[in-house]
Amino acid sequence: MSRHSxxxxxxxxxxxxxxxxxxxxxxxxxxxxxxxxxGAVNKTGILLALCFSGAAIGWNIPALMFPxxxxxxxxAMVTIFRSKEKAGSxxxxxxxxxxxxxxxxxxxxxxxxxxxxxxxxxxxxGILASLLVCYKSGLIKPTxxxxxxxxxxxxxxxxxxxxxxxxxxxxxxxxxxxxxNGSLMSIGLSLGIVCFxxxxxxxxxxFIEQGAEDGLPxxxxxxxxxxxxxxxxxxxxxxxxxxxxxxxR
Amino acid sequence: xxxxxxxxxxxxxxxxxxxxxxxxxSKKQTDRDDRINRFGxxxxxxxxxxxxxxIIEGEAEVIDDEDKK
Numbered sequence: 001m002s003r004h005s006x007x008x009x010x011x012x013x014x015x016x017x018x019x020x021x022x023x024x025x026x027x028x029x030x031x032x033x034x035x036x037x038x039g040a041v042n043k044t045g046i047l048l049a050l051c052f053s054g055a056a057i058g059w060n061i062p063a064l065m066f067p068x069x070x071x072x073x074x075x076a077m078v079t080i081f082r083s084k085e086k087a088g089s090x091x092x093x094x095x096x097x098x099x100x101x102x103x104x105x106x107x108x109x110x111x112x113x114x115x116x117x118x119x120x121x122x123x124x125x126g127i128l129a130s131l132l133v134c135y136k137s138g139l140i141k142p143t144x145x146x147x148x149x150x151x152x153x154x155x156x157x158x159x160x161x162x163x164x165x166x167x168x169x170x171x172x173x174x175x176x177x178x179x180x181n182g183s184l185m186s187i188g189l190s191l192g193i194v195c196f197x198x199x200x201x202x203x204x205x206x207f208i209e210q211g212a213e214d215g216l217p218x219x220x221x222x223x224x225x226x227x228x229x230x231x232x233x234x235x236x237x238x239x240x241x242x243x244x245x246x247x248x249r
Numbered sequence: 250x251x252x253x254x255x256x257x258x259x260x261x262x263x264x265x266x267x268x269x270x271x272x273x274x275s276k277k278q279t280d281r282d283d284r285i286n287r288f289g290x291x292x293x294x295x296x297x298x299x300x301x302x303x304i305i306e307g308e309a310e311v312i313d314d315e316d317k318k
Contacts, residue, residue, distance in 0.1 A: 041270035048263075115251055122255030122262075129262035132269055138277030144285055206285060209274050214288050 034215035035224070040208045043225035047095040051229065054099020055106065065104025072097035079226055087222035094226065098233050109179070109240050113247045120243055124236045127198050135205045142206045150203060153196040179241050182248035190242040197235040204228045 058065055075094040079087050106117045134140045164174040176186045208224040273279070 037273065038271050041267060044270070045267060118252050118255045118259075122258040125259045125262035125266070129265040129269075132266055135278065136269055136272065136274045138275045141278065141281060141283070142285055143281075143283045147285055207287065209279070210285070210287050213279070216288065 029215060029217060031215075033218050035211045035218060035220045037208065037212045039218070039221040040212065040224045043091075043221050044228050047091060047225050047229045048232075050092050050095040051099035051102065051233075054096040054101075055103035056099075058100035058103020058105075059107050060103075062104040062107055064100050066101075068097040068100035068104075072101060076230060079223070084223050085217075085219050087226050088219055091222045091226035091229070095229055098229075102233065102236065105237070106240070109244055113244055116240065116243050116247065120236055120239045123239050123243075124232060127235065128201060128232065131198060131201050132205060135202050135209075140202050142202050146199075147203060150196060150199055154200065157193055157196060177241075179244040180248045182245050187242065187245050187249075190238065190245055194235065194238045194242055197231060197238050200231045201228070201235070204231055 054068070058068065072094055075090050075097065079090045079094065083090070106120075109120075110117045131140070135142075160174065160177070164177050167173050175181055176183075176189050178186070204224070204227050207227060211220050211224055
């Protein structure tokens with residue numbers, strides 16, 4: 001290994017998922033086949049429209065909720081781990097199926113707490129817009145340490161979810177995660193999770209911005225829009241849970 | 250009233266996202282040394298500085314005490 005290649009190597013991110021398959025490849029692409037900010041935002045708009053359409057179906061036919069959630073989960077795994085190139089076909093299907101799931105679960109919450117759905121939708125998009133302003137203006141600067149902090153937090157939340165999921169098979173669960181638990185501890189936990197989900201949006205914005213700067217292949221517009229949708233759906237669900245806990249007090 | 254407020258918030262936020270999202274981020278955001286290097290295209294500026302030579306080229310001169318006088 002020459003001295004310069006060592007410098008290049010250690011100057012890069014250690015995460016192979018973000019560096020694999022793009023080096024030296026993007027320069028040969030014509031401009032029309034490169035990722036752009038416009039394209040990524042428009043595709044996010046398409047996915048949001050599909051998600052709302054799915055939500056209308058799920059709201060009217062709640063029985064489709066759980067099959068749609070499973071289909072959405074499988075499609076997300078396929079998009080992330082198998083084929084980013086096919087995000088153009090898997091991401092719209094993911095948005096539609098998750099929309100059906102969100103429609104059903106929103107109806108459940110709405111039956112318990114009147115008017116909670118529109119509050120959660122307003123807050124989700126409010127957070128999206130305000131964090132986008134903060135990111136574009138340079139008020140929030142995502143760094144490697146910032147990414148590490150978010151990754152560690154999400155890892156902890158994932159473990160908590162998994163423990164609760166496994167405990168549910170034995171007729172138990174973590175009461176702090178229950179949407180009807182109005183204790184301060186439970187609300188604090190939900191608030192923390194909402195913070196992590198919100199800050200994950202900043203990483204998604206940065207991913208799209210850098211992808212457009214570096215001229216990644218066009219299909220990465222779909223992948224960027226997909227990653228934004230995953231975060232938005234998570235954020236919406238957590239806000240629903242937080243609001244229901246606050247209403248239960 | 251509650252419903253109208255949150256509906257307006259959602260629509261306004263979506264409008265902001267669809268318009269602001271297409272604008273490039275400020276220089277303050279993009280021209281940073283500590284930016285995440287996602288696709289391996291950015292080399293750390295610190296590393297570039299290290300490769301510059303710190304030796305000043307030129308002819309060596311002998312300085313005598315007599316010259317000072």
